[in-house]
Amino acid sequence: MKEPSIIILVVGYLEENLLRDIQLQLGTVFDPLYVTISGNISAPKKAYNLQRRQYRTLEFMKALRKHTVDKNSKHLGITNLDLYTEGAEFDFGLALQDKNLCIVSTHRLRPEYYWQPSNPQLLLKRAVKEAVHELGHCFGLEHCYNPRCAMHFSSGVIDTDRKRERFCEECQKRIRTKITIQHQKT
Ligand SMILES: [Zn+2]
Ligand SMILES: [Zn+2]
Structure with a gap:
């Protein structure tokens, strides 16, 4: 049995459909690595900046780190918070x-944020692109x-809409090379 190699953790809330579709698409991009969803964690309260009405990314990283379950896997946090x-x-x-850890926020990837009608397909595309980007850094x-890369x-x-969900050649x-090494570890 294949061990998980990319582990998704939701911080706060995210639509179930969106999450499953992201999982599926990441599985294709990072094949043969296995992508799993490891459940929800709550947003760290002290990450919130009342003036900015935004959350500090680094506090999210600290919270995620406590939930990293496997040192050979990459952990991707996804949150709808800003x-x-x-x-x-x-x-x-x-x-x-160095921590095999990354996070993506869908907050400003939603068309609604720009006063445009909701568009689940566009949101999915954008979320996958940014997730592939951050996981790329992890690798x-x-x-x-x-x-386009x-x-x-x-x-x-x-910029996000211009690029693809894939890496350039x-x-x-x-x-x-990195994925092959990772695959051999798990
Ligand atoms: Zn980057
Ligand atoms: Zn490139």
């Missing part, structure tokens, strides 16, 4: 490569200059 780090307006996500990838940095949803080559 995240930020000092000096930035917001975070779509963040990765701590040691840096930002990519190719605007999942490793391209998104400063807003326009160069990034794909780099990550293949």
Whole structure:
């Protein structure tokens, strides 16, 4: 039996359908790694900044770290809450490569945030792109200059919509080696 290699943890609330679809699509991108959902954890209260009405990403990382169950697996936190780090307006996500840990926020990926009608397919696409991006960092990838590559940095949803859920050829080559190593560990 294959052991989990990418473990998804929901922080707070996320739609069940969205979560399952993200799991499925990550399974394709990171094949042959196995993607599992490990349940919900509550948002750390002290992460909330009352003035900004946003949550500190690094506090989320600390909370997630307590739930990392397997040192050979990558852990992806997903939250619907609005995240930020000092000096930035917001975070779509963040990765701590040395900790095998990353997080993605769907808050500003939702069309509703921009006063547009709800669009579950678009939200799914955006969430997968940002999840692939942060997991890419966990596997040691840096930002990519190719605007179509999942490793391209998104400063807003326009960038996210331009890129694909996949890695460019160069990034794909780099990550293949890492995935093979990871696969052998589990
Ligand atoms: Zn990045
Ligand atoms: Zn690339």
